[in-house]
Amino acid sequence: MARLGIDFGTSNTGAGILRDGRPAALPLEAGAQTLPTAVFVDFTDKRFVYGEAAARAMMEGQDGRFMRGLKSILGTPLAREKRRFLNERMTLIEVIGRFLAEIRCRSERITGQSFEAAISGRPVRFHSESEDKDAQAEIDLREAYALAGFRAVDFLPEPEAAALAVAGEGRMLIVDIGGGTSDFTLCERARGQTRVIASRGLRLGGTDFDRSLSLAHVMPLLGHGAEIGAELGAKTHAAPRALFHDLASWEKIAFVYDAALLREVKRWIRLARDPVLFERLAEVLEMHLGHDIAYAVEAGKIAANDSERGEIALDVVQRGLRIDLWGVQLQHELSSAAARIGDMALATLKDGGCRPDQVDMVVFVGGSSQLSGVRQALARRLPEARQETAEVFTAVVHGLAFAAR
Known part of the structure; x- marks a missing residue:
């Protein structure tokens, strides 16, 4: 078979x-x-x-x-x-x-x-x-x-x-960072044979990076954190966070489009101190633009990683609406995630009874392994291992x- x-x-x-x-x-x-x-x-x-x-x-x-x-x-x-x-x-x-x-x-x-x-x-x-x-x-x-x-x-x-x-021989750490998870395997290759020593995994990947960037840069332009007034009286409250977290999460975007929710957002427009923010949110929900935003965030992340400056282009929401995303800013905002990845790599070595100086090379696999902040985090923890890209x-x-x- x-x-x-x-x-x-x-x-x-x-x-x-x-x-x-x-x-x-x-x-x-x-x-x-x-x-x-x-x-x-x-x-x-x-x-x-x-x-x-x-x-x-x-x-x-x-x-x-x-x-x-x-x-x-x-x-x-x-x-x-x-x-x-x-x-x-x-x-x-x-x-x-x-x-x-x-x-x-x-x-x-x-x-x-x-x-x-x-x-x-x-x-x-x-x-x-x-x-x-x-x-x-x-x-x-x-x-x-x-x-x-x-x-x-x-x-x-x-x-x-x-x-x-x-390819290659020696003791190596495979670092596979994909869209949803980060995975690590410590192995030994000799004469074309591979021996797995230890493996670990972390539910953290490229879509999580996208969500963090979207919540920090895009969702505030749609009303995340903005105040909504009460129907009666002077009290206000922040817009519910769950909607923005779902709208920033690739796997949940398809399920936020709901007629009742759209009606509620239109009510927020009437009660908000800054109605423009919720007008944009209503446009996103009415025209089903959540995935367009997610692709724009992903593109901005890649551009900022590859050069000094990237851009999150949101013309689909409002003509001329763009957000600068600088390379140093990207590294700073994803530094906590990169640190978690680096620490999990060290935990994998510990599982295998291996010191960092005993690793010959770190081999990067998966699209999100190309983020410079991730590579720097691994370089700090395994300074003597050469870095290779499969x-x-x-x-x-x-x-x-x-x-x-």
Whole structure:
């Protein structure tokens, strides 16, 4: 029974097989080795759309519901809540199952093979603060694979998969920072063989960085922290925080669009000291602009990391509305998260009975591992280890292809 290696990620997903003994990431979309982990429910054509086409449908303002970051809901009550999608009532586990079925279908079309089994990457910890949620997340994901038509699925921690594909020899620490989690594997490579020594995981990733930046820079422009007056009297209270946290969280944005909530926000406009803020919020909710904002924050983060200055462009909300995001500012605002990542790396070494000066190299995997603040945090804690970058987006799927053999 042929097995397909699948790296189901918070932000991007890849699939891989071995070809002539070498791992190959399948071109799930034209010209790309991964595709966005994104789903669009097209209300006009009554169908589900996946990957880049889903993101494009959202950006073009087509009538439907866009979802991204669904991996983050695994293990939570949100995963099993029944919701109406087109003419069906489905759970988000079933939506993930349809997404994985699309991955299977595309992989079979590309390779000409039939895949009834999968070996899937998984974070070392889906939920680092809860054993129960962590166990439930794997149960949820296993169910999604079954719904996708896979008769069997095995799981391999993502940094351990990446370790199988990394070049070089010696003692190395794999640091895999993806959209939703940060994972660490201490391993030894000698004569082409890999020995895993210790692994740890932390529920902290790129989408958390985006949420922090959105709450700090964007949500105040929509009324986060602003005062709302009472219908009678002079008392005021701050706008409820939960709405802004959901609007800043990739996996929750799709579920904030509610007619009753929009009516409430329009009431805030009438009672607010600064009604312009809530007028913008009403526009975001009425026009379903939450994901547009999230993409703008993500783009600003990447730009500020790559140069001295980036920009969060919010023209979609209000023409000319832009926020400067400086590189030094980005490092400062994400320093606490970077410190947590660095400390978890040291904890992984301690689990393996290894001192920092005994690590030959730190190998970075995953899109968010490119943040300079994260790399500096690791350099401070392992100053003698050289830093290497593996195939950032495909190292895990290459390792899963080896494991599938």
